[in-house]
Amino acid sequence: MKAFLIYLVWPNPGNASYDNPKIQALLVVCVLLIIFSFAMRFWRRSMRNPVTKRLSRTWSPAAFWFGLIGLVLVVSRVESIGFLAMRLWWIILAGVVAFYLFIQYKIFRARHYQQVPREFTDDPRERYLPHRKK
Numbered sequence: 001m002k003a004f005l006i007y008l009v010w011p012n013p014g015n016a017s018y019d020n021p022k023i024q025a026l027l028v029v030c031v032l033l034i035i036f037s038f039a040m041r042f043w044r045r046s047m048r049n050p051v052t053k054r055l056s057r058t059w060s061p062a063a064f065w066f067g068l069i070g071l072v073l074v075v076s077r078v079e080s081i082g083f084l085a086m087r088l089w090w091i092i093l094a095g096v097v098a099f100y101l102f103i104q105y106k107i108f109r110a111r112h113y114q115q116v117p118r119e120f121t122d123d124p125r126e127r128y129l130p131h132r133k134k
Contacts, residue, residue, distance in 0.1 A: 008091065011082040018078055026074045033067030051115075055108055066097055 016023055040060040047053045070093065076084035 008088045009086055012080050012085055013077065013087060014080060016078045023074060023078060026070065030067045030070035030074060033063050033070065037061070037064035037067065049114065051112055055112060059104070062100060066093070069093060 037060045040063060044053055044056055073084060073089055073093065
């Protein structure tokens with residue numbers, strides 16, 4: 001157990017370069033998250049449902065910041081920046097992303113609804129029926 005903890009918090013793991021396929025995959029995922037955040041912002045502008053628009057307002061900034069933090073962690077790992085290159089930060093980032101997605105899923109399921117158009121009948125007899133006083 002102690003060896004595993006040392007493995008997670010070792011300040012400079014080393015042996016990472018930009019030609020490593022894992023590093024390239026992480027860079028692509030982080031850049032795609034940043035691009036996705038801008039695309040999501042344009043998607044929200046064209047949205048017509050106000051409930052979905054309100055519930056999705058944090059998705060774009062969250063995707064941007066998760067992508068940016070991932071980029072910082074990848075570059076610090078390759079450039080051997082001691083404190084930021086720890087593997088523990090990736091576990092913490094993955095936990096925060098999973099928690100954010102879980103909370104967003106729960107909120108979306110609880111608060112999302114669509115307004116059903118109401119049908120009004122124009123009954124000429126209704127004018128003569130008794131009403132409650134205002």
